[in-house]
Amino acid sequence: MNESLLRDLVPAVIGVLVRRGADFASAEDAVQDALVEAVRLWPNDLPRDPKGWLVTVSWRKFLDAARAETSRRRREERIEDEPMPGPVGAVDDTLRLYFLCAHPSLTPASSVALTLRAVGGLTTRQIAQAYLVPEATMAQRISRAKRTVADARFTETGDVATVLRVLYLVFNEGYSGDVDLAAEAIRLTRQLAARFHDEEVAGLLALMLLHHARRPARTTTDGSLVTLADQDRRLWDTGLIAEGVDILQTALVGDRLGQFQAQAAIAALHADAQTAEETDWVQIVEWYDELVRLTDSPVARLNRAVAVGEADGPRAGLAALAELDPALPRYTAVAAYLHERDGDPATAARLYADAAGSAPSIPERDHLMREAARLNAQLRG
Structure with missing residues (x-):
């Protein structure tokens, strides 16, 4: 059973049903019912025209459900008779x-x-x-969404x-x-x-590929986080990096810069560095300047402070950080990192411990606690 094929066909089949007169919610339900039949039957008998098969079965499921409703007559007045099985048109919805x-x-x-x-x-x-x-919670969420549209x-x-x-x-x-x-x-x-064909769609795809390329190096075998500077770059997927960079370069030629292109450019600069020490932080700061201009995002400003700390020194990074709201998520963790870089391990250890208390995930909390413990051990030694 080719699950990828099934998933690829779903939106097109829903679109066919909607164009034939089904409302979105009913069409989606009918297609899901047809998928159950496909999972049961296709492993032994894959149809020559999978999309046509799904359309035919989904339409029958929809008609069965429509006829069971109290509004059967009103619905059937606006629904065409069941079309004969056969090839489905090339319209892609x-x-x-x-x-x-x-x-x-x-x-x-x-x-x-x-x-x-x-x-x-x-x-x-x-x-x-x-x-x-x-599952019941997610079913309710999906049902509400379908009712809305x-x-x-x-x-x-x-x-x-x-x-x-x-x-x-x-x-x-x-x-x-x-x-x-x-x-x-x-x-x-x-x-x-x-x-x-849109530059920002390409920018998002490039950003995803560049981040995904680093995934094998982001954690240890026990699930512990590994910071970007400490990652084994030999584990990065160079194929995904090359694809992401190519997509980004093509998007940037369009000269319609958006936030995802700017983020992808930052990710590409990280991917281009053979070692952490070779990272071009000056260019990264310039791209963060563009990102801040485009979004005025506090998160972008926070990440920019880290980049400034690398490009111009920790004091400059702390000055950029001081302009931001201390309540910003991960603000304290960034402050801890910059204070450590500035040669103040005592303050850094305290801030790492404080940041651990508000970490958004268990792996991040554990990482911050280890950083605090590491510095405290150095201070005691």
Whole structure:
């Protein structure tokens, strides 16, 4: 059974049903029911036209459900008779489906869940496992999202910026359960890039590939975090790096700079350095300046302070940090790092311990606690 093929077909099949008169929510339900049949039957008898098979079965499922509703007569007045089985037209609604799942009336969490199900073809169980929530909770979230966009047409959709934010949220979840969300986000972004020629779509794909290339070196065998400076760069995936850089360079030629292109450029500079010491921090600061100009993001400003500390010295980094709100996530961890670089291990140890108390994840908390313990041991020695 080719699960990748099934997932790739899902958005196109939903689009066919919607164009034939089904509302989005009912179409998505019907396609999910057809997928169950495909999983059962295809291993022994793969159809010559998988998409046509899915369309035919999904349409039948939709008609069965529609006829069971109390509004059967009203629905059937606007639904054409079941089309004869045969080749499906080449119209591709995948792009429109991406935008529908990023409908402005949906919350980010709902958009993510709906995208993974309707565009990604994942089951509710898989999505729930990936986000570490009960399946019933995720089912309710998806149902609410589908109700919200049930009557929306493909002309009433979100914009590309919202779609990209949704995909980046998926990517940053990484891996959990039996679904690798980072890999799934890359697959979906590739699909989007193939259908929508936009510099920022390319920028996001490049950014994902460049970050994903470093994944094997980010943790030890016991799950401990490894900082970028300490990573074994021989473990980085040079194929993904080369692809990401090529995509980024092509996007930058368009001269329509956006935040994902700027972030990808920073990631590319890190990937280009053979050692941490060879990192071109001056250029990285310049790209952070562009990112701040584009987004005015406090997180970008925080990361810029780290880069300034590397390019111009820790005192300059601390001065840049002092302009930011201390309540900003990871502010204290950055302060600890810069104070250590500035030769103040006592302050750094205290700040590392403080930062551990508000760390967003257990691996990050453990890393900060180890840093505090390391400095305290040096002070005692």
